[in-house]
Amino acid sequence: MTGHLPSFELDIRITYADTDQMGVVYYSNYLVFFEQGRTELMRHLGVRYKDLEETEKVGLPVTEANCRYRAPARYDDLICVRTKIKRIGGVHMEFEYEVVNKETGQTLVEGFTRHVFVNEKWKPTPVPKSLLAKLHTD
């Protein structure tokens, strides 16, 4: 599937814990924001990631992550993480992210994560039908 795929916007307030001594958000923390973005996108679609794990016995580990840093976020900034499903099918899923400063609209970070669906033995397994169904009714 690569047609019109769902997206979601999640606001996050930058904490002291997120910053480093350069006064900006430490670079690994955007991957945590990406996780929050894709989880809330899926919840918005009616799929709780936790249920995929507990009910469907399916996990979605990351196989690749990429971040391009355009401008820094700073302490107490309100940022918006725009998450899109870029591609889903077979045993794979890919998300795209754009992080913007909520006040100025400036793009701060762009990135993507690629994932593989796995069963309880960490073997690749097809996209759960429950998830595909949610995408089709969209």
Place this chain on the structure above:
Amino acid sequence: MTGHLPSFELDIRITYADTDQMGVVYYSNYLVFFEQGRTELMRHLGVRYKDLEETEKVGLPVTEANCRYRAPARYDDLICVRTKIKRIGGVHMEFEYEVVNKETGQTLVEGFTRHVFVNEKWKPTPVPKSLLAKLHTD
């Protein structure tokens, strides 16, 4: 047991990731250093914490943690975490920590953590004999 109990010194280099925009180590990170301290103290005694979990089926969750912050650690500082077993017996274990600046000797943080031994159902369970044996031969 409250007699002469073992201690261990672990050196840790402060990373950028550890700092915040005040230019000092963010306060929650000392609890991570404490974890590293007690794990290496136990390894030094001949007990791998991982084996307690996997072989003895015993966990050691934290019931209380305390930190008193005396002076800040900064980026690239080499610190030393001095970990002591303060008390062990029944279903409980307590560690004490002193974090010092390795170069100046200054005390940066003092703290403790209290733990309870639990079985696979998270029910309190006695100190594993394998661990007590290591303490006695000390």
Place this chain on the structure above:
Amino acid sequence: MTGHLPSFELDIRITYADTDQMGVVYYSNYLVFFEQGRTELMRHLGVRYKDLEETEKVGLPVTEANCRYRAPARYDDLICVRTKIKRIGGVHMEFEYEVVNKETGQTLVEGFTRHVFVNEKWKPTPVPKSLLAKLHTD
């Protein structure tokens, strides 16, 4: 001041990043939740912590932190951090926290943090009047 002091409730969704291999929130992360709690309590009072730093040139480093862990929070739980100002006066400020599971109401963690107001040279300095004013109009 120790009379009726303000409090605030902040909801936080537990992420994968917060958990550890025991399947529960790693113990140091509650100190991050405490930071979020006190920041939002102050914002609710009309004081942006960032402005204290940038406008008033005052910082509020932690001198002591304490957590008692009653029950674990798990992935995707919605928790509520109840933050209270326990004491403010002289050069000091103290917050109390109770973290509860939003769905069950169960208390998960209780704790406190003690802070000292410092000027740009990290010397103790009185509570900013702008902050005291907000408390009095409450």
Place this chain on the structure above:
Amino acid sequence: MTGHLPSFELDIRITYADTDQMGVVYYSNYLVFFEQGRTELMRHLGVRYKDLEETEKVGLPVTEANCRYRAPARYDDLICVRTKIKRIGGVHMEFEYEVVNKETGQTLVEGFTRHVFVNEKWKPTPVPKSLLAKLHTD
């Protein structure tokens, strides 16, 4: 410069804090390991990153980061971060990383980070001569 460029191997012990509830290292933590890798590579060359900032007034923010996850690292694993300078010149620097399980030799993660040298106003600035000198004597 793209000839034979220096590399460095840094051993890191996986902590509980690094893991998530899947029982493996949470994906953003490899970016922290990368930071530790490049810092120690530079120290090995005789350049303290801290001195670049404090003495040369030069920073090295990340413009892009990439991780490909091949296999998971688990609690208490000893991993080795192999860091190479891939490219340095103009205002840019690029590092390559391979994370391997120290015991089995298995490749766990491969990645890179791209950086730009900036002055105190965060404007791009040439590679510091002190750093180039260390590379040439190599």
